[in-house]
Amino acid sequence: MRLLKWKKREQQYRQARTELFAAIKQLDRRSFLQIASLTAAVATAKTVLPPHAFQLVDVVRAETEEKPLFRFAYIADTHLYERTLNERFVRAALKAVEDVNALRPQPDFVLFGGDLAQLGQAKELELGKQILSELKAPVKMVAGEHDWYLDLGQKWQELFGPPTYSFDHKGVHFVALMSVNEKDFWTERKMTPMERMRTVAQLDSPIQSRFEVGDAGRQWLKQDLARVSIDTPIIILTHAPLYKYYRPWNFWIEDAEQVQELLFPYKSVTVIHAHTHQMITHRIKNIHFHGMLATSWPWPYAPEGLPRLTVKMNRPDPFDELDGLGDGAVEVYTTGYVDKHYNLWRRDPITVARAYLESWGREAIPPAPEFPSY
């Protein structure tokens, strides 16, 4: 009896096995990709491979089967001091360069999101230029307030050219926009250049003015966009977020509404900004906003004003100097909207997909933090 039962079980097993292999041969591409990515994830789970060049097959993308038009990488907020004072920020910047150089295939270009230097000093900016020159792909520079307010942009412009410019790439119109202009607060206080720089460098300083694109900047943008058709996707590369998040920390521009008005007529607009040193997502009408990670240190989320669509990153561990930091990439699709990759150095990478913003947060929701800010 037992023998019979065993044989039956054995037969069942063989039968099931045969069926399984037959079924695999008949798998459609979508299911195969799902299984493949799950297997890959299990295989590499928790294995830290320096540099973080491993790109998991994106299940979301597998579903839509749409390939991006192109990809660009980003590094932002390096806040370099001279090596003799602080090596930590230099090491972190080099790590980001290593990451980007290891990407296969190489991105079309690398965006530097601003705040290359910490105190805007010539030596800091030159050190930054030297580090970024190690990048294989071409670099597009955006200025931050830390780069600017020691000498009001003199050294920056000498090294990198004008802070506002535009270019077209594979059918997308890019604008690098100077968004950290400040009204003069230093003359009446008779500040030295370094005093002015230190005031601006202090995020919570009540003395410095609030950021703005400014009349001249908005005028320039208007004229530049006049040449662009409504259907052309637009991507703005800038330092400050072009919306009002938290005024006391200049996570804000004073003329946000006016800048957005200039962008509303266009079919698709994406803003890639830095300055906030955190994962942050926002949408206003047709404009998608994505923040970039910093390489130097993470900022906490502001006490109020956080956009609803933002899924916070895990609260960075103060005992780990690389937590909450990283670099990343932006994949641009035919609609002009993007998938934003956050390559966190101490966590699994996170993608904020265009489907998430297009559905106003209903689909493709990024993973939630276990320990959010409080």
Add this chain to the structure above:
Amino acid sequence: MIKRMKLLMVVSVALGSCVLLSELGQRRAHLRGNTMMLSATAQQSPRPESRQVRSESGNLVVQLCDGRTQLEIVGMRAGEVLPPGKAREVARQMMAMYTEQQAKQASKWTQRDRVMWEREQKRMIDEGYRLFHDWQALGGTIGISCDMCHPDGADTHPETYPKFQTQLKNVVTLREMINWCIENPMKGKPLPCDDPKMIALEAYITSQRKGVSLDPGKH
């Protein structure tokens, strides 16, 4: 002996009549803005100074003899005489204000103490603000200051201490955590826990979380 007693009697009568007269003349004196008053009790305690109180808008200001309780009469200019009905109303109101103060228990602490507490607290908080934002003052050596990771003291969570910190392998207080930050990200020398700088930092950090409930152990 008798001469002395007579002298005493005369003096006391004189004083008493002074008091009586001044009490009678009180109201009139008040109405005229004269705040000088002699009373039996006032003789023992120091006389409050008479200060002619002026309001910015030039209105009539009536002040009680305690030197504090005041009433600004809108519609009357300084130097003008109140009509009788209005005067009675003003006097009634001021009496009510004075009585309300007397309903409070006698306190050991005065306004002067209050001022001192606030002033000293503010001094510590301001000193803490300075150290928080200035890495050189705090003894850091690599250009990193507290406010870089903690603008406005954000993300310090003083209300969650004491709590277990893995890398410190212990339940620690806020001061140990501050010292860890000074040693590690800031690469400075840790402060003794009773150092005035440490107290100042704690004063600033906690002031930024005023009103938040205690939640020790929260991660």
